[in-house]
Amino acid sequence: MRDxxxxxxxxxxxxxxxxxxxxxRLALEAIQGALVDAGIEPSEVDGLSCYSMESTEEIDxxxxxxxxxxxxxxxxxxxxxxxxxxxxxxxxxVASGQCSVAIAWRSRKRGGRGTRPWAGVSQRVQGxxxxxxxxxxxxxxxxxxxMLTTRYQHEFGATREHLANVALAARRHANAxxxxxxxxxPMTREDYMSARWVSEPLCLFxxxxxxxxxxxxxxxxxxxxxxxxxxxxxxHSWAQSLPQQHQTMTNFFCDDPLRGPSxxxxxKLWSLAEVKPDEVAVAQLYDAFSPxxxxxxxxxxFCERGEAGPFTQDGGIExxxxxxxxxxxxxxxxxxxxxxxxxxxxxxxxxxxSSNQVPDAEFSLVTSGDGVPTGALLLRSDR
Amino acid sequence: MIEGLLLxxxxxxxxxxxxxxxxxxxxxxxxxxxxxxxxxxxxxCPHCGSLESIWELLSGSGTIWSYCxxxxxxxxxxxxLAPYNLIIVEIPEYPAIRFCGNLVASPNGEINELDPAGxxxxxxxxxVFPEAVEGVVLPRWQRLEDGES
Numbered sequence: 343m344r345d346x347x348x349x350x351x352x353x354x355x356x357x358x359x360x361x362x363x364x365x366x367r368l369a370l371e372a373i374q375g376a377l378v379d380a381g382i383e384p385s386e387v388d389g390l391s392c393y394s395m396e397s398t399e400e401i402d403x404x405x406x407x408x409x410x411x412x413x414x415x416x417x418x419x420x421x422x423x424x425x426x427x428x429x430x431x432x433x434x435x436v437a438s439g440q441c442s443v444a445i446a447w448r449s450r451k452r453g454g455r456g457t458r459p460w461a462g463v464s465q466r467v468q469g470x471x472x473x474x475x476x477x478x479x480x481x482x483x484x485x486x487x488x489m490l491t492t493r494y495q496h497e498f499g500a501t502r503e504h505l506a507n508v509a510l511a512a513r514r515h516a517n518a519x520x521x522x523x524x525x526x527x528p529m530t531r532e533d534y535m536s537a538r539w540v541s542e543p544l545c546l547f548x549x550x551x552x553x554x555x556x557x558x559x560x561x562x563x564x565x566x567x568x569x570x571x572x573x574x575x576x577x578h579s580w581a582q583s584l585p586q587q588h589q590t591m592t593n594f595f596c597d598d599p600l601r602g603p604s605x606x607x608x609x610k611l612w613s614l615a616e617v618k619p620d621e622v623a624v625a626q627l628y629d630a631f632s633p634x635x636x637x638x639x640x641x642x643x644f645c646e647r648g649e650a651g652p653f654t655q656d657g658g659i660e661x662x663x664x665x666x667x668x669x670x671x672x673x674x675x676x677x678x679x680x681x682x683x684x685x686x687x688x689x690x691x692x693x694x695x696s697s698n699q700v701p702d703a704e705f706s707l708v709t710s711g712d713g714v715p716t717g718a719l720l721l722r723s724d725r
Numbered sequence: 726m727i728e729g730l731l732l733x734x735x736x737x738x739x740x741x742x743x744x745x746x747x748x749x750x751x752x753x754x755x756x757x758x759x760x761x762x763x764x765x766x767x768x769x770c771p772h773c774g775s776l777e778s779i780w781e782l783l784s785g786s787g788t789i790w791s792y793c794x795x796x797x798x799x800x801x802x803x804x805x806l807a808p809y810n811l812i813i814v815e816i817p818e819y820p821a822i823r824f825c826g827n828l829v830a831s832p833n834g835e836i837n838e839l840d841p842a843g844x845x846x847x848x849x850x851x852x853v854f855p856e857a858v859e860g861v862v863l864p865r866w867q868r869l870e871d872g873e874s
Contacts, residue, residue, distance in 0.1 A: 463800070465727055468734035470765040475825040477731045477863055479795060479803050479836060480811050488793035489813060496791070496846045539808070542794035542841070587771065594790075594813050594823045595764050 343437040344614060345722060348567035348574035349429070351380025351560030352686045357523050357677035360453030361554040366398040369449035370406050372556035377407075380560040381571040382443055389414040389441030389561075391432035393424045393448055393680060403445075414441040418582075419715070420590055422630050423603070425681040426710045426717030430580035432561045442562060448682035449556035475592050484549055484631060486591045487713060488541035491633040494600055495543065498648030500636060502543065506534040507654035508632040508667075509547045509674055514660060516671025519697040523551055524675040548632040550673035557682040559689065567724065575689040578705065578722040579614035583607030584715035591713055602712040604641025611718045612643065619643040622720070623703035624666050624691045626684035628711040629673045635659070637712045639667075661698050669698040684708050685719065692723040730802045732861055738766045741780055746862040749854045752780040753822055762819040785852040787814035787866065790823055794841040809837040810844060814866055827865045829853065836865070 353375025355361070355368050363371075377384055387409040390400045394417040404412055414435040418424040425448065432444035467473040480486060494500055513529040516522035529547065537546040567574035583606040587596040612618065619642060627638040636650035644665055645653040653659070659667035670676040670687035677683045688708035690696040704725070709718040733739055745752045755762045756770035757777035769776055790813045797804045814824045827836035828844060832853040850866040857863040 463727055463731070465729060465732060466734040467731050468736075470738075470767070473733040473739060474765050477733050477857065478811055478825050478827050478865075479799075479806070479809055480825060481731075481795070481799055481803060485793060485795050485811060488795075489791050489811065492793055493791035493813075493846070539794070539796040541796065542808070544793075589765075592825075594825065595821070597821045 343434065344616070345576045345578055346564050347433040347436045347561055347577045348564045348724065349559045349577065349689050349721065350562055350567045350570050350572055350574055351376040351382065352689050353377070353379055353558045354521070354683065354686055355556045357521060357553050357555040357683070359523065359553065361451065365449045365451050365556070366402060368451070368554070368556035369398050369403060369447055369558070372449065372558040373403065373407060373445055373447055376445065376558040376560045379572060382560060382562070384408045385410045387443045387445055388412055389432055389435050389444030391416050391428045391444055391446040393417065393421070393428060394419040395421055395680070396448065398449065414444065421714065422628060422680045422711035423714035423716040424710060425685055426580060426708060426719045427582045429559060429561065429685060429719055430577070430582065430717055433577045433580065436561055436563055444561045445558055446561065447556065447558035448679050450679050451554040452552040452678070453554045471590055471592055480592070482541070483591060484544055485541045487631040487633060488544045489594070490599060490713070491543050494633060494636070497600065498651065500651035502535070504636065504651035504654050505548055505632045506531055507659065508629065508635045509534055511654070511660045512629065512668045512672045512674040515669050515698045516675035519670050519676060522671040522676040523553060524671060544631060550630045550678040551675070553677040553679060555677050555679055557679055557686050559685060564724070573693045574724040575692045576722040576724050578616070578720045579611055580717065580719045581607050581610035581614065582715070582717040583610065588715065590715060593713065600637070602637050602641060603714065603716040604638050604709065604712040607716050607718050608642040611720060615720050617705055622665070622705045622707050624669060624700040624706050626669070626672065626688045626708040627667050628681045628684065628709050629668055630678070630711060632674065634712045635667060638709055641712060642707065642709065642718070661700065666698065666700050669696055669700065681710050688719065688721050692721050727800055728802060730857060731800070732858065738768065742766055743861060745780060746854055746864050747860065751783045751785050751852045751864055753783055753819060754778050755781045762822050764822045764824070783816055783818055786869070787816045787824070787850050787852070789828070789844065789846055789848045789850060790815045791846060792828070792841070792844045806835060806837045808841060810839065810841045812844070812866060814850060824864065829855070829865045829867055830871060832867065
């Protein structure tokens with residue numbers, strides 16, 4: 343299905359720490375925006391794709407927006423690992439003829455206290471993802487990633503300077519993006535180094551934001567895309583990955599916990615692509631936590647294993663560097679919507695409309711989370 | 726919000742493990758047919774598909790594979806102890822079998838007693854069996870020299 347489908351519309355709400363409108367309403371606003379951007383009528387939509395964590399049902403989306411007869415709808419699991427699979431599966435449905443115009447979206451509110459991770463915790467921890475770790479005090483995703491980070495630092499010599507490079511690149515990009523939550527909040531290396539710990543070796547600025555907002559994209563055939571108003575972002579290749587013996591987030595029970603799902607996802611992604619990592623101009627790498635960017639740089643083949651720390655040195659992942667990463671500010675400084683804003687930014691880069699535009703970006707990569715069953719999309723400009 | 730410490734949910738897969746820790750034994754689930762060890766415990770052997778398993782007694786020694794130090798915000802019972810240490814321990818018998826736990830200074834010591842700055846990957850540790858609440862023993866770990874002294 344290489345280059346046979348395209349993202350032809352993007353839509354977002356504003357991003358903020360707290361928005362008073364419902365997740366349902368935010369989803370509708372973002373989807374409506376994406377359809378207007380594409381120049382496609384709601385009645386033409388016949389496919390829907392979303393995260394399994396999405397709170398608004400397909401029927402609600404369809405009845406509000408006045409969608410047509412849906413002939414395909416699906417959900418992808420694993421939170422921050424889902425986004426690229428949500429879009430990729432919609433593209434697959436279009437390519438296979440199950441639908442002709444599909445929408446993929448994510449709407450999420452984290453501003454309210456009731457939506458915090460604690461809200462759903464019960465005294466007796468069920469399920470193998472958490473019951474072997476949480477009782478000891480490994481309560482939060484940040485603790486799970488902190489554990490991997492210490493080991494990563496031990497094996498490969500990565501330092502806090504390298505983690506800071508990730509956080510600072512995201513912040514500098516956000517400072518040029520008026521839509522970013524951290525647009526008017528510059529950050530220095532000293533700010534990073536003096537920030538409070540959340541879970542050593544990770545500090546406050548190694549963590550993503552908590553954001554309210556929504557994003558949506560419209561997917562249709564490449565053929566149709568050429569008649570629409572926006573430059574097409576062709577879906578050149580895409581992949582999902584749930585590697586053998588992987589345990590989501592608490593991946594301590596396999597031979598090589600530092601070799602996350604990015605590795606097998608990348609293997610599939612590049613096997614389906616005409617290009618190699620060195621031909622990719624810009625990447626949006628899922629960044630719930632800064633070390634995930636390092637692990638993804640290695641997993642997707644932008645550097646050798648253990649070399650991601652040095653790769654970030656001297657502006658390596660900033661505009662003008664070896665590989666500009668998270669050019670909208672990413673989850674750490676634009677908005678954290680389980681990575682869907684990264685997908686929107688990847689589209690902007692091939693359209694040439696990013697606020698941190700990489701010149702002549704033909705191939706634009708976006709990934710979902712390492713550390714969980716994941717996915718990736720390689721977009722291509724239709725020039 | 727939950728006030729107390731969290732406890733592992735019990736079912737047919739997890740109960741045997743904590744049944745053994747309650748009598749001060751650290752055991753790992755192994756396939757009855759091909760002998761492969763697996764953690765967390767679960768119904769089927771991923772190597773041979775067998776549904777039969779036994780529980781092998783371990784020596785209780787291990788080495789620290791990694792660690793981290795949570796600070797707040799946390800659930801209240803854990804906030805009260807923060808910062809505390811978390812460790813992942815590797816065991817000599819089965820290289821890919823690891824256990825999450827805490828490093829403590831004595832079998833019933835608190836998880837925040839030791840200075841986390843002193844923790845090193847590769848340190849030798851020995852399992853201890855403190856009761857978390859009545860009837861539930863969460864295995865934790867003590868430095869080998871602390872246990873011997």
